[in-house]
Amino acid sequence: MSDTHVLDPNHDMSDPAEARRAFRTGAFTGNTAGIAPGYTQGNLAILPADLALDFMRFCQRNPKPCPIIGVSETGDPFLPTLGRDIDIRCDVPSYNVYRNGELDDEVTDISDLWRDDFVTFVLGCSYSFEQALVDGGVALRHWEEDLTVSMYCTNIETEVSGLFSGGTVVSMRPLTARNAIRAVEITSRFPHTHGSPVHLGDPSQIGIADISKPDWGDAQRIEADEIPVFWACGVTPQNAVRQAKPEICITHKPGSMLVTDLPSAFDSRLED
């Protein structure tokens, strides 16, 4: 992953509040990987209030792909439980605007789209656990080779809630058996960033026909002594939203996440 963006001369991108300032002003609109290391980043889904309870129930029933770390008051663009002065209308680098389930626009500010009935959901993402894996000695190929992690549709059905349903999307990391075991140990400590894997080994068991053809992200080489290890992925709720076809739904642009003030080891929040 490129580190060039951390060299922004006007903002200290290692500080989450400073980084959000750069997003707010439009000075930075790109990928947040590597920004504010040590702080939790989150997936974003903004929905009208009449769908919010169903979506929140969907997340509660599917905690591995959809780990909720914060929810706004209805109509309130701020997220005080996730950080100081986070204005969700402008503090994410780039947004996708879906209308009736279809991507309609990509923007860097949603102030003119904001409505009094919007509810903001922030879901954990895998950046935190990937850092913990690397710190724990589990090298990640997509980090080493500057790729986007491979993601696949599967036949692992989610628990339905109202209009929200669909298959679980997974991310895949090729690991040796030893590292696969270590990775289960480490990621099981991060239930709010997808937790332990949902599968390892034979991809066909979860409905993946060709491991060399991911549905999103880049293909990754799998060495002879490695097995693919699969985690539930934050693309799952976006998939569910596309199936539900809400009149409007705003998400982050993939890779361009909400940077919060929560420490990466924020599963401690459960313990606060």
Place this chain on the structure above:
Amino acid sequence: MSDTHVLDPNHDMSDPAEARRAFRTGAFTGNTAGIAPGYTQGNLAILPADLALDFMRFCQRNPKPCPIIGVSETGDPFLPTLGRDIDIRCDVPSYNVYRNGELDDEVTDISDLWRDDFVTFVLGCSYSFEQALVDGGVALRHWEEDLTVSMYCTNIETEVSGLFSGGTVVSMRPLTARNAIRAVEITSRFPHTHGSPVHLGDPSQIGIADISKPDWGDAQRIEADEIPVFWACGVTPQNAVRQAKPEICITHKPGSMLVTDLPSAFDSRLED
């Protein structure tokens, strides 16, 4: 805790579905401690849909006192994510009916009160982690002396959501230093049944003036070599509901819980 109820001759009270059958028919209306050991029991809160999103946000923001383990569809009395054929209108031994924040009635069946806009919330309770403590060699005085655990109001404020607010209620178990450490280790593995303690030692630090006078439950002896250890308690959401004064709210009668089909070590659900 008394085991007499497990001797019910017509129902195998060690099986959660059989036990619920005894509750459904009214054959058993008492305390569920000791029933269906190895299965998760839950606190109950039923609210009209117009308060459900606020209450669910309250729980998300206060996961230690309010760990959600299941939420029904709006108007649907069944809870398929928690067990087979659970009809929440009759499958809990006894219910409290609150109107405008005041206890109005105690009943053993709520079929005639059920409404199309009701949403059922089930929250984890401490029975699971207490069994794990005892299995881990941490003796519990209130088990040994057949008391109800001591509970106290504190000055630990909850995170507000809509009308829901108020102080955290805690339960207290007196432990030696060695057992207190072990208890932190064990309960931190149970984030969905209140997790690790919120405090230990000096009660005045959390606003408890007199440890010998609990607000609910029985007083417990604290030996010279013991310290009080405090966990967030499932009475907290009931307190918040009383503050919010909803037109109607139905809970379990304290001690008379929903018995689910989830294994007690159900925090594995996060990992399912």
